[in-house]
Amino acid sequence: MHDITRRSAMTLAGALAAGAASAQGPARLNVVAFAGASNLVLWAGQAQGIFARHGVEVALELTPNSRAMASDLYAGKFDLALTSVDNIVAYNEGQGEAQLPGPSDFAAFFGVDDGMLSVMAAADVPDLAGLRGKVVSVDAMTTGFAFVLREVLGQAGIADQVEWVAVGGGAQRLAALLEGKQAATLLxxxxxxxxxxxxxxxxxxxxxxxxxxxxxxxxxRRGVIDQKRAALVGFTRGFRDSLAWLDANRAEAAAILTARANMPPPVAARAATALLDAERGIYRDLRIDEAGLRTVLRLRSKYAQPAKELGDITRYIDPSIRAAALG
Structure with a gap:
């Protein structure tokens, strides 16, 4: 009973705080993200004034790689990041590649997707075995989605038979793939x-x-979650409502991708359909999938250095923002 009362109080407090913030004018949130699914939601919410209706001004910048993301988020250049949860785990466990000035206190407060990841390769590579002896790229060697690609190639028996290179975020890896600099990458x-x-x-x-x-x-950062709770609640509501708007306006969703991601209209239409797929696309309930997070910890326990056996998912999440926004 105590837990139910506490959650109800947190939800009410979040609602009152968000309302107060809206009355005072939008609260600016500096957001960093990679090229990917979440940006469609942000672009739509900005254009339609949805975040503003929830008392938030979203200032979005794209990051070149996970090292820059972690450093900038830690330093306070950005209030929040849309990033792989593996990055959060890596830096909290001291396994990230960027050297931060002190211990990381990052926490995820809602989920966007399951990564929607595919191994993409040059046309002359017929299958995974065809990557043997070739160059494959990741963002960074020990963070992001690198361990997903290691697992995929490991199951094919070739993880130690390719040349690994760190290229940067998805946009950078796509560009390098198109230029023929690598044979394959995870996108x-x-x-x-x-x-x-x-x-x-x-x-x-x-x-x-x-x-x-x-x-x-x-x-x-957990300190930012405490200090900017009302704005983060508004951001979460704005993200949810922007996603609902996209669901109801599929043609406009494709047009946004054409304009903002420089996608040809046929590709943008396919992308919008994939991103808004109710089963395999962006999470409508903004959940953090606990089973999925356990997979992240399993892969990190298997591949990361220094080696650690990870199992406690509560170390990397703060569910209070989502509870206040959607409860």
């Missing part, structure tokens, strides 16, 4: 569809290899 939707439209081959889907997986989340 999320809609970047996988952009590659496919240029004749590149889909060799595997991440979800088929690893099962349940938590991909992108909204995350912030």
């Amino acid at each position: 999320n939707t809609p970047l996988d569809l952009a590659a496919e439209a240029r004749g590149f081959r889909r060799l595997a889907r991440g979800r088929d290899a690893v099962g349940a997986y938590q991909g992108i989340v909204a995350a912030a």
Whole structure:
């Protein structure tokens, strides 16, 4: 009973605080993200004034790689990040590649998708075995989705028979793939569809290899969650309502991708359909999939250095913002 009362009080407090913030004018949130699914929601919410209606002004910047994301989020350049939850785990466990000035206190407060990941390769690579002896790219060697690709290639028996290179975020990896600098990489939707439209081959889907997986989340430092709770509640509501608007306006969703992601209209239409798929696209309930997060911890326990056995998912999440926004 005590827990129910506490959650109800938190929800009411969040609602009152968000209302107060709205009355005083929008609260600015500096948001960093990678090229991917979540940006469609942000672009729509900005254009339609949805975040503003929830008392929030969203200022979005794209990051070149997970190292820059972690450093900038830690330093306070950004209030929140839309990033792989694996990045949150990695830096909280001291396994990230960027050297932060002190211990990380990142926490995910809602989920976006399962990563929507595919191994994309040059047209002359017939299958995963065809990558043997070739160059494959990741964002960073020990964070992001690198361990998903290691697992996929490990199941094919070739993880130690390829040359690994760190290139940066999805946009950078797509560009390098299109330029022929690598034979394959792991891309999320809609970047996988952009590659496919240029004749590149889909060799595997991440979800088929690893099962349940938590991909992108909204995350912030725990101190920021405490200090900017009302704004983060408004952001979460704005994200939910922007997604609902996209659901009801599929043609406009495709047009946004054409304009903002420079996608040809046929590719943008396919991307919008994939991103808004009720079963496999962006999570309507903004959940953090606990089974998927456990998969992230399992892969990190298997591959990361220094080696750690990870199992406690509560170390990396703060459910209070989502509870206040959607409760």
